[in-house]
Amino acid sequence: MIKIAVAGCTGYAGGELLRLLAVRDDVEIGALTAKSSAGTMLGQHHQHLTTLLEREVLDTTAENLAGHDVVFLALPHGASAEVAATLGDDTVVVDAGADFRLESAADWAHFYGTPHAGTWPYGLPELPGQRERLASTRCIAVPGCFPTTITLALAPALQAGLVDGHDVVAVAPTGPSGAGKALKPHLLGAELMGSASAYGVGGVHRHVPEILQNFRKLGAAAPSISFTPVLVPMSRGILATVTAPLTSPLSTRDAREAYAAAWEGEPFVRLLPEGLWPQTQSVLGSNYVHVQVAVDEQAGRLVAVAALDNLTKGTAGGAIQSMNLALGLPETLGLTTMGVAP
Amino acid sequence: MIKIAVAGCTGYAGGELLRLLAVRDDVEIGALTAKSSAGTMLGQHHQHLTTLLEREVLDTTAENLAGHDVVFLALPHGASAEVAATLGDDTVVVDAGADFRLESAADWAHFYGTPHAGTWPYGLPELPGQRERLASTRCIAVPGCFPTTITLALAPALQAGLVDGHDVVAVAPTGPSGAGKALKPHLLGAELMGSASAYGVGGVHRHVPEILQNFRKLGAAAPSISFTPVLVPMSRGILATVTAPLTSPLSTRDAREAYAAAWEGEPFVRLLPEGLWPQTQSVLGSNYVHVQVAVDEQAGRLVAVAALDNLTKGTAGGAIQSMNLALGLPETLGLTTMGVAP
Amino acid sequence: MIKIAVAGCTGYAGGELLRLLAVRDDVEIGALTAKSSAGTMLGQHHQHLTTLLEREVLDTTAENLAGHDVVFLALPHGASAEVAATLGDDTVVVDAGADFRLESAADWAHFYGTPHAGTWPYGLPELPGQRERLASTRCIAVPGCFPTTITLALAPALQAGLVDGHDVVAVAPTGPSGAGKALKPHLLGAELMGSASAYGVGGVHRHVPEILQNFRKLGAAAPSISFTPVLVPMSRGILATVTAPLTSPLSTRDAREAYAAAWEGEPFVRLLPEGLWPQTQSVLGSNYVHVQVAVDEQAGRLVAVAALDNLTKGTAGGAIQSMNLALGLPETLGLTTMGVAP
């Protein structure tokens, strides 16, 4: 049995980790910890975790997190390093936060304004060579949900040289669960239902440097991106429309062939059959990513669309996928359910 | 391997059956059939069924449905009997429609106006003695989604005599997936989003006789119910508020004790911890039913609230639960995932 | 020009008052005040108030509220009396909160646990004789949104003696705007979207005594009600299903005739044509109430359904309707727009 703990269990990422892990035969749910909610009952925070409702939330201490095979960190930005330092060397540590994603300390400083904690192997097995790296690590930095979506949308085009990563434009409607359970007025249901709103406009979103870092890994020499997230009335999901100038004229058929070749055999990324375009409902609660691509001749741009569930493949599912690799388990273990639609 | 077929695979019930069955190691997905959509690709109807997108939809014929261990019927009212008659005696037939639910031919005639097809064992294992009946049948009538919700909400109170089933009032917000993929103006997204609307008001809903039939099985001598379904802006889910006059004064604590005793050990029905009230999000895509109960002293009524997913426990999940029993498999096989929330 | 002020302008009731009043030719928007948000820009709180975005929010003080013809109070429970005491005798004071609604100090103490502020004329012109009372008052207590909906749903039946107000059951899906902008986890968008949930179950909702008070005014000798509000995924709206035992057998046609007679000439209450059932979208942002009624013979109950917008007719629109009466203006002035649908 793999004994796991979740530090920061009361938030949405923590809840999704437990939803996926609690039904596994090979996993034992160990300590569930939080700071301000220590002493409460898990069901007060996650009423959907039917089999765990009466579990007590413990304090996030070294003692409580000791003795687990895997510890998931679902903590606010900047809090992971301190907790990670208390864990044993043989513990697999999976950080669902941003702390260890960026390789550039300057990028970190620019976007977060705090000291850079370091860089851990990046939990996106679909990047070239990354699956192997994750198989031999004890520390995993789970990617951000937008970088995962946008990177998977454009990766085949970058790798095949159809686009060069310059002047990419991405607009991505998403639901509020990506923002966590923060008690902010603009995240209230009354504000969000029936409304679409842009935020983080103009290059200020913290996921921008992570996206560019991924583009570079995929061969882009001088990537640039205009990225705009949009809040829309659904709890979960990201639908990214990603366009980039074509390096040379191309047909939609050729673009589809490059994508088909690139994603052939990938367990969780699916190029949809021709004529079908991604929709977030189709991947709700699942670890799948749905992708489609077309060429807009008039605009001279490739247009790729990708849909995923920000809490599953975008956070907790992706985290477990990487954990499976680090533990030498089948990569898809516990992650094969399909989207809950309609 | 259990080879299954789904007749009527393009609708929501068919899609949910496949979502739950396609990931099972012990199940082989055989013929997927429909009438008007024969020849199309399954992905055109169910984009979420990632691993089955390119499966061809076959015609609903005896030939195509032959040779399966289990055949699920997800057909319009009145169509099941004819198809069932073509299936072999050793085939387990699970009818997700209404045709074989009612015991009273008069009730059928009154609410449906067509000849009564007959009565099959009722696929609600939580009713007294029903689990045993289902273990020895080849034919299963899947209950209606509202009857399942309302019956499970009130069953402990009826069995313990806290209420006698007379003058029950139930109001149940639900999403449009229960109405199927019918192309009717009132089911369009623009009509439903941001709006709550009552329908089938005044005792005319076809689920009324089925609810009363269940109440009788639970000991009600002369049950009556005012039932009002309400369409609200969510794809799935039923939240039934069910009230009934108390047969004698009672405290909420006593009511909770009766419910705890009744649902103790039931794998899919969960009395929530005190203070938590059911919400449909918590059971989205899962086979669980969440229940809570209180006594309203001023009104002299017991108030029970139950939440389930109309396509999972309310249709396809319940159908598979009964299939498991009929096949001698563990009742919970393939049904243990928890609700997708938030 | 009627100069108006709004104390508590940053909440949803305050925003709706301003939305309705700012476009009137005969109204001048005076002081807009709040406590904790004093000094901010109104647009930070109400981005939809296009013509008022740059108005400054002032502190709620006697000085700031002086010199207005009408002062609306949209304050937390218990705060209205103190502010009202500072206003001049010739000022029309309209309290959108609960403080002055209840006639029984014992009811107030039981449900609110604080000292009773008193009782003001009740701002529901559709009650018998109430239109005249409002025409000669300077102080108005705006009804609660659920009491308005449920009272208007059942009033004709109570007045005609079709039901006696005993053993009423009401279940009312609503959106979260009725709960205000409170920063509570269960009001977050991610929690509410895609989900229906019951709350305040078992007779504990603070609107219960107000509903019973109204039933008594409509002739009920010993009213009782089981009332359950349900949160559903829409910003605004209440759809109340109200059932009550018939005092004697009745046809739906007779029930409709009683309702047609009762609401004939009422400017804002509309009995829908036969066959149409209320939906909240149809009254979104409007002051109209849509009502329909049927008899359920099997259940022996009258079933009435009413829809309104909790922020318009349920709060701010109703408040302005009463203000119009108090000022001797046409009752419908500024309130004639119809629902925004679809």
Next chain:
Amino acid sequence: MIKIAVAGCTGYAGGELLRLLAVRDDVEIGALTAKSSAGTMLGQHHQHLTTLLEREVLDTTAENLAGHDVVFLALPHGASAEVAATLGDDTVVVDAGADFRLESAADWAHFYGTPHAGTWPYGLPELPGQRERLASTRCIAVPGCFPTTITLALAPALQAGLVDGHDVVAVAPTGPSGAGKALKPHLLGAELMGSASAYGVGGVHRHVPEILQNFRKLGAAAPSISFTPVLVPMSRGILATVTAPLTSPLSTRDAREAYAAAWEGEPFVRLLPEGLWPQTQSVLGSNYVHVQVAVDEQAGRLVAVAALDNLTKGTAGGAIQSMNLALGLPETLGLTTMGVAP
């Protein structure tokens, strides 16, 4: 009194025209016509039109449409010319469809594949010189909803030369009401709720030539656009994120100044105060357009975001605004209500 008729009154555009016009003192609602629904009651199609529920829908014939001052055409593509030909020369004809929007017969043929009906004065008063043209016409082509949004988002930048209209990328989440009441599976509520989905990807949307036509009128020599509409779970609204390469380096402050100067005095277009970004809820049911702009230095692009209600400013409100001009009335008459939020 201005006597108006609506041909195609049962659809969403027809309903919105009537919602806005029925409350005007200076307007008389004349013939309401449709083809397949002739003989039905208007309330069956538009339950929100409280004061018109019992109006009969007439057949769309020359006789029924004769004798009106203004006739609105809300018909399927290709049907307007024939009906318009039957109307008198002194009738103001406002076509809410696409038939007369495009100046290029080749564009029409390419995107619609039918004969081009012609070109009418374009009902977007915010374009240079257009207000004057509309004041002296009897025929008005109402712009498409996406062209209106995207044009107003970028107009000040084009006019000031901040961008040249080349390589524009626009992604625009919207609700399904823009697609009308078409009974198509992908427009069903169960499919749309909780889901975002792209459609018309790769330059195939019929609004592309109209957008480029507008860009040319605003000074773009060789405009190009990659446009992707996205369906999201709200009934109404468009939120367009429009980016374009800067012609030379620019600060966000300078961009805002250009926008402030351009939209100063425009009655319905509002540059939001700094720090506020458009949201569709804020303009729901209103004729306002909310705009904000920023410069993304890393991407070298201007990013403009605009929100409007596709049925109001995007169709019926815009149509009435142009009608007011054609009739010599104040442009804002009957269009001053603000957005229904939250």
